[in-house]
Amino acid sequence: KYQGIIFDLDGVICHTDRYHYLAWKALADRLGICFNEKINNRLRGVSRMESLEIILSNSGQIYTDTEKDKLANEKNENYRRSLAQMTPENLSPEVKGTLDFLRKSGCRLAIGSSSKNAGFILERIGLNGYFDAVVDGNQISHAKPDPEVFRCAARRLGLAPENCLVVEDALVGIEAAVRAGCDAAGMGDARKSSLAKYHLAAFSELKEVCG
Numbered sequence: 001k002y003q004g005i006i007f008d009l010d011g012v013i014c015h016t017d018r019y020h021y022l023a024w025k026a027l028a029d030r031l032g033i034c035f036n037e038k039i040n041n042r043l044r045g046v047s048r049m050e051s052l053e054i055i056l057s058n059s060g061q062i063y064t065d066t067e068k069d070k071l072a073n074e075k076n077e078n079y080r081r082s083l084a085q086m087t088p089e090n091l092s093p094e095v096k097g098t099l100d101f102l103r104k105s106g107c108r109l110a111i112g113s114s115s116k117n118a119g120f121i122l123e124r125i126g127l128n129g130y131f132d133a134v135v136d137g138n139q140i141s142h143a144k145p146d147p148e149v150f151r152c153a154a155r156r157l158g159l160a161p162e163n164c165l166v167v168e169d170a171l172v173g174i175e176a177a178v179r180a181g182c183d184a185a186g187m188g189d190a191r192k193s194s195l196a197k198y199h200l201a202a203f204s205e206l207k208e209v210c211g
């Protein structure tokens, strides 16, 4: 049915969304800023600096650009310490089995992520070189909900967006997918999205959608 499937990375392929949360939480606690899982859902899919802006908007304080750069670096260093602990064990057999199944059934597979750490994560979980295309935060100038990342991924797969399905856990990611002209499958926080064509309770349900 779909010739290509474009996966978000954080919170879809692996649980790095948890590490993002913990690293932002540590920063917010140190600064005395309120931060919780609900606010965290608004950070899904958006860029690092936009995430920081959302957190700082609850501080009632003004930060200079230099201060913001320092804070974003502090969070990223903390986050990367968690990433460095990851191994291929952090890729679940369900996700790996489903990816292999989709590939065998003839789909081309891509990553479409806002993260600048995507390459490092794929390496840590043993998926370096696995995907037919990887488009991440280093190659795009507009993060989700802008459609750039998914348009670019479809192009890199050599496919029209309408022949691609995007799998996302972020509401802004579903919006980006639809704006790019792709169909979208929502999981996790994005499962409730009315823009999503499929609502996945488990990653392996993609076998029924695409098999």
Ligand code: BG6
Binding pocket: 009, 010, 020, 043, 044, 045, 046, 047, 048, 051, 076, 113, 114, 115, 116, 117, 118, 137, 170
């Ligand atoms: C997205 C995450 O994948 O990447 C966001 O959902 C994150 O939460 C964004 O802010 C940017 O990530 P990074 O790794 O470049 O800081």
Ligand code: MG
Binding pocket: 008, 009, 010, 011, 012, 017, 044, 045, 168, 169, 170
């Ligand atoms: Mg995500």
